[in-house]
Amino acid sequence: MGSSNNEKNLSAEAAPDLDLTDIELADDEMAPNETAEEAARYPGRAGFVSIIGKPNVGKSTLMNQLVGERLSIITAKAQTTRHRIMGILNGNHNGEPFQLVYSDTPGIIKPMYKLHESMMSFVRGSLEDADVILFVTDIFEQHDENDVLERLQKTDVPVILLVNKIDLATSEQVEEKLAYWQEHIQAAEVMPISALNAVNIDRLFDAIITRLPHHPPFFPEDELTDKPERFFASEIIREKIFLNYKKEVPYSSEVVITGFKERDDMIVISSEILVERPTQRAILLGEGGKMIKKTGIMAREELERFFNKKVFLETFVKVEPDWRNKERSLKQFGYDE
Numbered sequence: 001m002g003s004s005n006n007e008k009n010l011s012a013e014a015a016p017d018l019d020l021t022d023i024e025l026a027d028d029e030m031a032p033n034e035t036a037e038e039a040a041r042y043p044g045r046a047g048f049v050s051i052i053g054k055p056n057v058g059k060s061t062l063m064n065q066l067v068g069e070r071l072s073i074i075t076a077k078a079q080t081t082r083h084r085i086m087g088i089l090n091g092n093h094n095g096e097p098f099q100l101v102y103s104d105t106p107g108i109i110k111p112m113y114k115l116h117e118s119m120m121s122f123v124r125g126s127l128e129d130a131d132v133i134l135f136v137t138d139i140f141e142q143h144d145e146n147d148v149l150e151r152l153q154k155t156d157v158p159v160i161l162l163v164n165k166i167d168l169a170t171s172e173q174v175e176e177k178l179a180y181w182q183e184h185i186q187a188a189e190v191m192p193i194s195a196l197n198a199v200n201i202d203r204l205f206d207a208i209i210t211r212l213p214h215h216p217p218f219f220p221e222d223e224l225t226d227k228p229e230r231f232f233a234s235e236i237i238r239e240k241i242f243l244n245y246k247k248e249v250p251y252s253s254e255v256v257i258t259g260f261k262e263r264d265d266m267i268v269i270s271s272e273i274l275v276e277r278p279t280q281r282a283i284l285l286g287e288g289g290k291m292i293k294k295t296g297i298m299a300r301e302e303l304e305r306f307f308n309k310k311v312f313l314e315t316f317v318k319v320e321p322d323w324r325n326k327e328r329s330l331k332q333f334g335y336d337e
């Protein structure tokens, strides 16, 4: 549970010493796993909200919508997200301050590479920390989520089951999915949403906040995420690779930022794109370097939007054979949590 992990208690100040005997709290003012005494100890809420589910159901779209920033990259391809990415939201709700620490996670898959094992360990880590779990499914769900369900059965953390992409379905189809889940999962709530069109996001926010424990914030208020700027630079380049290349090329690519210099007028970024085979390198470059140039321009434009500053971007394409199965490479690329 996030609230019991002192290591994460980065910016929390000591809770004020209150006299608890006079305070009465209504049931809905307490989170599911806290006592009235705990609830009364701190006049604000803070906690960890894990977004999990199968690949491509819209987890990253949902996190960006909930945080109000484009933190996680989104593509139409499965397995876009490879890390646990925190998005932090501070605010006030009914006069109480809150801090929500969302975690976007990789889609749950059966590992085929060491890379996947590491991705699944990020999912496990986020489940261990969670105060609330958002289990995202979508309208195309084939009900083959037994592996996910098994994991959820082991936890006493409240689960909010979401049926996403309802903008692509009829109301009958939505009703059918909701009925299915109501029967098959012990969820605190089952809710239809459209992460893309922000449908029911306010309702979801209310469902989350009332289940958050009373606790001081975990992170300083001006922090939007746990990841450094370089991480987002590499993700943005990776997103453009996912958008511009087909088949195994995006999955065989990793981006490493080798230089990141912030000047007054611009940011100078050097990056390496690593692929597993020389043939993939040739595809990335394209005829006369056309494809990598296009990808580089798209990435630079997005980087400029993200950092709100002019960006100079250099990209080099290198071959790192079998990096998805090499522990040393994975560690170097940040998959060692």
Ligand SMILES: Nc1nc2c(ncn2[C@@H]2O[C@H](COP(=O)(O)OP(=O)(O)OP(=O)(O)O)[C@@H](O)[C@H]2O)c(=O)[nH]1
Pocket (backbone or CB within 6 Å): 054, 055, 056, 057, 058, 059, 060, 061, 062, 073, 074, 075, 076, 077, 078, 079, 080, 081, 082, 105, 106, 107, 108, 164, 165, 166, 167, 168, 193, 194, 195, 196, 197
């Ligand atoms: N129509 C529609 N499309 C959506 C919605 N939410 C997400 N999508 C699309 O679904 C695709 C996958 O979205 P992501 O947010 O990347 O999904 P994800 O679950 O993070 O995927 P992985 O990181 O691969 O596990 C993208 O093309 C999104 O635009 C929605 O509510 N409606």
Ligand SMILES: [Mg+2]
Pocket (backbone or CB within 6 Å): 059, 060, 061, 072, 073, 074, 080, 081, 104, 105, 106, 107
């Ligand atoms: Mg994602």
